Amino acid sequence: MAGGFVLIVGPSGAGKDTLIALARAALADDGRFSFPERVVTRPPDAFERHDSVTVDEFRAREAAGDWALAWEAHGNCYALTAAARRQAESGLVVVANISRGSVAEARAALPVLAVVEITAAPEVLAARIAARGRDGDQGAGLASRMRRSDSAPEVAADLRLINEDAPATAAAKLKALLLSCIER
Template sequence: MAERPIGGFVLVVGPSGAGKDTVIAAARARLAGDPPFVFPRRLVTRPPSAHEDNAEIAEADFSRAAAAGAFPLHWRVHGLGYAIPPEALEEAARGRIVVCNISRRVIEAARRMLPGVHVVAITAAPETLAARLAARDRPEDGDLGARLARAVPAEADATVVNDSERSIATANFVAILLDRAGRR
């Protein structure tokens, strides 16, 4: 009898400017065509940008779908709505490892609501975070000092430091993903 694939969620958290989306995109490229992994674009009530590859959803559609329970996980932060798309839960049920960027504020809810959750914190030194956030120059980022003051959550199962070459952080993150798939 064939062994059933592991499945579940690898949820990426960390402070703004840590390079979460950059590391996730590099891992997606490196693992392209590798069947156990799926990298859905999260839904956000703002257009995608050079710093965040999301799928835009209208505020009214987000509110309606959230109220109907259509999302496996959703949250609001910085005045925006964020959600993991419904098909992500179906992929995890098929035994795939679903990789998503979420807010640190919803880790506990994610562990209650989603199967096989493994939380990976991506972080960088405070001076690196400050420089990256300043370079973005996004008004919706709000108070940068408050964003920088948030610590890496204790609920993380693994941490990737993204202070030097992106390739190093990507290799460390890919190693975590391969381990979750039982291939390391």
């Protein structure tokens, strides 16, 4: 089996973290998959398991070559680690959420098995972000996330999931795509 990344992208509120968490739970006993934590300069929260670091720590680790892919958005710095890349290179299917703007760079620099775009109608996104209530999800933060949805680049995705029904519906399709990566 050739390992590599399955990259999850889409606008704020589409359900990326939700579907990744459901797929991770469904595949928890399957050692062929990895769902590594991203490194983010955001305090720990209940919405996404991530490795929370300061900006200074992020920059120091960047200088040390610790990142496989890094980007900035919403006033935060984000990275996938070199350790995650080594997992992909050693044969695991590594599932991670990145920026739509980083897809081309990721395809050029990393072993990428598939890009999955999660989406939903703009009014659905706005309602979900407002209801989510994470720091930055209200007022100007909500407006900025919605503007970013509109201005994002077209994504060359291998699978597009419209997550407007129950989360389990799209999560089952994501799980099927992940298992198909193993069988290639």
